[in-house]
Amino acid sequence: MNKIIECVPNFSEGKDANKIAELVSEVVSVKGVKLLDYSMDSDHNRSVITFCGDVEGIKEAAFNIARKASEIIDMRYHKGQHPRIGALDVMPFVPVKNATMEECIEIAREVGKRIGDELNIPVYLYEEAQPNPKRKNLEDIRRGEYEHFFEKIKMPEWVPDFGPHEMNEKSGVTVIGARHYLIAYNVNLGTNNIDIANKIAKAVRFSSGGFRYLKAMGVDLKQRNIVQVSMNFTNYEKTPVFRVFEVIKREAARYGVNVVGSELIGLIPAKALYDTAEYYLMMENFSYDKVIEYRLYE
Amino acid sequence: MNKIIECVPNFSEGKDANKIAELVSEVVSVKGVKLLDYSMDSDHNRSVITFCGDVEGIKEAAFNIARKASEIIDMRYHKGQHPRIGALDVMPFVPVKNATMEECIEIAREVGKRIGDELNIPVYLYEEAQPNPKRKNLEDIRRGEYEHFFEKIKMPEWVPDFGPHEMNEKSGVTVIGARHYLIAYNVNLGTNNIDIANKIAKAVRFSSGGFRYLKAMGVDLKQRNIVQVSMNFTNYEKTPVFRVFEVIKREAARYGVNVVGSELIGLIPAKALYDTAEYYLMMENFSYDKVIEYRLYE
Numbered sequence: 001m002n003k004i005i006e007c008v009p010n011f012s013e014g015k016d017a018n019k020i021a022e023l024v025s026e027v028v029s030v031k032g033v034k035l036l037d038y039s040m041d042s043d044h045n046r047s048v049i050t051f052c053g054d055v056e057g058i059k060e061a062a063f064n065i066a067r068k069a070s071e072i073i074d075m076r077y078h079k080g081q082h083p084r085i086g087a088l089d090v091m092p093f094v095p096v097k098n099a100t101m102e103e104c105i106e107i108a109r110e111v112g113k114r115i116g117d118e119l120n121i122p123v124y125l126y127e128e129a130q131p132n133p134k135r136k137n138l139e140d141i142r143r144g145e146y147e148h149f150f151e152k153i154k155m156p157e158w159v160p161d162f163g164p165h166e167m168n169e170k171s172g173v174t175v176i177g178a179r180h181y182l183i184a185y186n187v188n189l190g191t192n193n194i195d196i197a198n199k200i201a202k203a204v205r206f207s208s209g210g211f212r213y214l215k216a217m218g219v220d221l222k223q224r225n226i227v228q229v230s231m232n233f234t235n236y237e238k239t240p241v242f243r244v245f246e247v248i249k250r251e252a253a254r255y256g257v258n259v260v261g262s263e264l265i266g267l268i269p270a271k272a273l274y275d276t277a278e279y280y281l282m283m284e285n286f287s288y289d290k291v292i293e294y295r296l297y298e
Numbered sequence: 299m300n301k302i303i304e305c306v307p308n309f310s311e312g313k314d315a316n317k318i319a320e321l322v323s324e325v326v327s328v329k330g331v332k333l334l335d336y337s338m339d340s341d342h343n344r345s346v347i348t349f350c351g352d353v354e355g356i357k358e359a360a361f362n363i364a365r366k367a368s369e370i371i372d373m374r375y376h377k378g379q380h381p382r383i384g385a386l387d388v389m390p391f392v393p394v395k396n397a398t399m400e401e402c403i404e405i406a407r408e409v410g411k412r413i414g415d416e417l418n419i420p421v422y423l424y425e426e427a428q429p430n431p432k433r434k435n436l437e438d439i440r441r442g443e444y445e446h447f448f449e450k451i452k453m454p455e456w457v458p459d460f461g462p463h464e465m466n467e468k469s470g471v472t473v474i475g476a477r478h479y480l481i482a483y484n485v486n487l488g489t490n491n492i493d494i495a496n497k498i499a500k501a502v503r504f505s506s507g508g509f510r511y512l513k514a515m516g517v518d519l520k521q522r523n524i525v526q527v528s529m530n531f532t533n534y535e536k537t538p539v540f541r542v543f544e545v546i547k548r549e550a551a552r553y554g555v556n557v558v559g560s561e562l563i564g565l566i567p568a569k570a571l572y573d574t575a576e577y578y579l580m581m582e583n584f585s586y587d588k589v590i591e592y593r594l595y596e
Contacts, residue, residue, distance in 0.1 A: 188582070242575075242579065261581070262580050262581050268590065270589050278571075283559070292350065292568065
């Protein structure tokens with residue numbers, strides 16, 4: 001697998017394990033595609049499947065799983081806490097290795113068009129795949145949810161990008177796009193004072209003046225009697241993990257608090273770790289092709 | 299390539315590029331094997347070829363390249379500054395990923411036996427592949443060089459491990475073994491005082507009381523007007539790069555000197571960089587299978 005593209009579809013089904021298994025089997029049967037993870041949440045009545053593949057494999061698996069969802073999930077009977085508008089609710093494509101954002105946008109458009117044309121489901125493009133700034137944000141598209149989309153879809157500013165211009169009652173609508181890899185990473189502080197975690201989160205996150213590609217909030221880890229700065233890195237190449245980590249250490253020191261550890265939620269691309277090692281070891285001549293594995297699998 | 303084993307044969311030929319090309323072609327033609335690097339040195343009249351492969355591929359490529367060397371290199375006419383005893387002088391097998399030292403020892407014994415039996419070349423095992431402590435060290439085996447080996451090979455303590463018990467005039471003898479991955483990594487200091495580099499090298503290296511799997515010496519980088527601690531890590535899992543780097547920073551500070559950078563010579567296994575990132579980011583729950591690429595290529 002020279003090029004690695006990740007696909008992370010979210011489905012409006014989180015109670016019936018048999019249905020999740022049917023969806024997963026659409027992925028594992030495609031050559032050039034590998035399942036990385038899947039999880040179901042019965043409160044949200046929602047599941048997330050993560051898989052990787054090359055260009056051709058990822059397109060085939062993505063379409064097949066979309067078709068399967070349209071067959072086995074019926075939105076007319078769906079209830080759950082999480083906002084949702086479709087059986088296959090949202091499906092981003094993510095460049096991981098040797099693939100560009102442009103390729104992921106192209107894949108999103110191609111798969112989106114097939115879902116629209118062949119499955120008769122209205123499709124909206126989002127994030128990097130959506131040129132219209134008013135339609136880039138997933139929450140803006142999803143606002144009103146399935147129940148109100150029968151009206152929303154008729155509004156001129158919400159004409160779908162692909163597929164029919166009217167609601168698919170059974171499947172709802174689907175949002176497809178391309179985005180950067182998201183790293184979920186949390187830093188633990190040696191205090192139980194949530195105010196300090198909140199202040200540090202505020203200092204580093206984009207929304208309050210911090211790093212452009214960072215979301216952050218304070219979280220109370222009651223069982224361990226400590227607090228945490230919980231973060232999402234939405235573009236780790238431009239807002240790298242090591243830099244934010246160092247700023248958090250500095251901010252914590254200002255309150256006389258130490259960083260006591262950190263944790264990774266989910267997976268991380270090798271490059272984010274290579275970049276971290278290069279930074280701390282102050283390397284002058286580093287490049288990815290100095291890594292044996294990088295060279296071998298390139 | 300699930301398992302990655304590295305093979306780094308050294309040949310007593312560093313002047314004739316055509317012969318090096320013939321040796322290299324033995325590697326690239328084997329399925330499951332990938333050439334990583336090769337270099338020739340005409341002063342030493344010696345060349346080094348680095349390739350990786352799975353168990354079957356590496357065995358085949360290693361034997362084929364040994365046979366080719368026995369055909370095209372003639373030790374009776376070899377002159378060069380570097381100590382040497384054979385056309386294929388030394389050939390270590392190195393576990394890089396998903397392979398154990400035991401597997402590399404087994405490969406070394408198997409390939410060594412074939413070279414002895416089929417090419418009629420005396421073979422000595424060294425390092426991890428050699429159970430006899432008096433014959434583990436390459437320099438001990440090679441002492442006397444090709445010219446004196448006609449006598450040395452007759453001594454009871456130097457009976458070869460495989461192959462004939464007398465010298466092969468054309469090919470000499472060959473040393474084959476298994477060792478840990480060697481990382482060559484240098485740390486640059488913000489001073490031109492070589493004494494400081496030497497003192498720090500002495501503080502960190504095994505031979506004078508430092509880290510067990512570390513060789514180090516001070517080097518003058520005259521062109522840049524700085525000095526360097528030049529190092530070989532002979533087992534980076536037990537003597538890790540990040541720990542030595544931090545000790546060097548501390549030792550340099552004791553002389554009022556900063557570390558100004560570092561450089562990697564050759565290649566590094568991904569794990570050495572993952573370990574570095576895990577250390578500096580103080581991760582609590584890290585494991586290699588949190589790395590996407592590690593999961594995909596496992």
